[in-house]
Ligand SMILES: Nc1ncnc2c1ncn2[C@@H]1O[C@H](COP(=O)(O)OP(=O)(O)OP(=O)(O)O)[C@@H](O)[C@H]1O
């Protein structure tokens with residue numbers, strides 16, 4: 001990572017309630033414009049809740065209240081004027097289960113651009129090819145772009161999902177356990193893909209795999225009980241964390 005790695009997203013005092021139940025208790029966390037931050041922590045610690053708050057996925061649920069400040073490249077994510085469709089193009093999300101649409105591979109990747117009104121065939125062709133290349137799946141699918149994405153393996157579907165997100169030229173990728181539904185070889189391919197992308201994008205990945213976090217992330221944030229316990233350089237968190245809870249979790253004593 002270069003020295004000029006500026007902050008792309010600043011969040012402070014983030015609280016979130018499901019009904020009356022407070023699930024996040026005031027998270028302060030910033031992200032640089034390039035590189036991978038891993039969110040780790042026990043089940044129920046608030047990792048997904050926090051991640052989903054970053055592109056306003058909770059807007060789609062009833063009874064969720066979010067407070068705190070979210071500054072994304074100078075824009076207030078929760079400002080009433082923020083267009084969430086636009087926001088989710090800039091802050092794209094990849095889920096645990098690969099979720100291709102029941103269309104061709106080409107149409108899956110072109111989906112976001114068409115939604116944005118792009119019709120020119122050459123522009124779409126180029127974007128589809130570039131996105132599939134960036135997601136390290138082009139060589140495997142280039143002769144079958146018109147075949148259904150549902151015919152691909154889970155790992156291939158996940159890379160197509162990544163290509164679909166990349167096609168709209170996001171600045172930040174959110175990934176919630178993107179390899180946990182995959183076999184080890186496919187998971188390894190996704191890790192390689194993310195490592196290829198890490199110099200160009202900011203990525204936040206939730207993972208239960210400590211070895212995955214240590215292999216691919218630059219920074220690691222440890223969550224517990226709806227709090228951020230600590231965040232830092234991944235090597236530091238794994239070798240010499242500041243907090244006892246972090247040391248206990250890393251050494252497998254709970255979680
Ligand atoms: N839709 C929801 N309605 C009510 N409570 C919820 C909802 N989603 C999550 N919670 C609660 O919020 C807390 C944080 O959950 P969250 O899913 O963010 O944890 P997590 O760290 O992602 O866990 P996991 O590692 O199991 O995915 C938990 O207590 C959970 O039960």
Ligand SMILES: [Mg+2]
Pocket residue numbers: 047048049206
């Ligand atoms: Mg989760």
